[in-house]
Amino acid sequence: MRNRNGIFWGIFLVLSAAILVVSQMHLLTYSFGFWTVVVTIFLAAVLIKSLVYFSIPGTVFSLAFLGIVYAKPLGITAIVPWTLLGAALLVSIGLSMIFRPLLAKHRPWMNYHKNFSKGHHGPFYSFDYTSEPDVKTVDDPDVNVYVKMGSSIRYVKSDDFSSANIDVSMGDAKVYFDNVKVNDTATISxxxxxxxAELFVPRNWNIIKGLDNNMGNITEVGNVENDIDSPDITIVGRVSLGNLKINYV
Structure with a gap:
């Protein structure tokens, strides 16, 4: 993670310097305003970070927004913004489905897909074209939740909770951890x-966040009341064009 952050910031700074120099030297036939340069640098940062972290939605949509910003010099004003954004959505979904096995090798929190045969101990969700959410109670120290184009609710009950893997793509998931016990530490990916995704966690947990936010929204609700005996729970992973809400209950 630290090495990838170094790569991101290194490339970002070099690219930012190049954009500033080119914009001031008027090397291009099309003149760019100050805010256009600022937005370009921001979108370039999102693009680079998405490439470093193998995020297909972040990569596709950052390119789409760059296309909107530079629609005139690119000669694509006829297809912006909604046609281009709609195409970006379809391309993002398609590429995510095609490259999911490859992405699983580079994104550790996706590796749990190999456990699809765990039966009732593996609460995976598969889209069945119904409007009702898939609700299950899980009694297992290791929890897996997979939601794609659907809705899922999981009530976790365990006397020795160890880990949870939560993967949500074009859907929503609510996972309740208020009835679990942690002996020492645990990890939620x-x-x-x-x-x-919404996580409902005990307010006495000591939450350690190692999340990567790519054009997403991460919020925390509720009061934390941890002490020296509180277990350490590490929340890691990635939020890309989505929302993660941590509720302390």
Whole structure:
């Protein structure tokens, strides 16, 4: 993670310097305003970070927004913004489905897909074209939640909770951890893309966040009341064009 952050900031600074120099030297036939340069640098940062972290939605949509910003010099004003954004959405979904096995090798929180045969101990969700959410109670120290184009609710009950893997793509998931016990430490890995996830955790947990936010929204609600005996819970993963809400209950 630290090495990838170094790569991101290094490339970002070099590219930012190049954009500033080119814009001031008027090397291009099309003149760019100050805010256009600022937005370009921001979108370039999102693009680079998405490439470093193998995020297909972040990569596709940052390119789409760059296309909107530079629609006139590119000669694509006829297809912006909604046609281009709609195409970006379809391309993002398609590429995510095609490259999911490859992405699983580079994104550790996705590796739990190999456990699809765990039966009732593996609460995976598959889209069945119904409007009702998929609701299950899970009694297992290791929890897996997979939501794609649907809705899922999981009530976790365990006397020795160890880990949870939550993957949400174009859907929403609510996972309740208020009835679990942690002996020492535990890890919750999340991957939210074009969707939303809500975690309901005990307010006495000591939450350690190692999340990567790519054009997403991460919020915390409730009062924390941890002490020296509180277990350490690490929440890691990525939120890309989605929402993650941590509720302390």
């Amino acid at each position: 999340v991957n939210v893309s074009l969707g939303g």
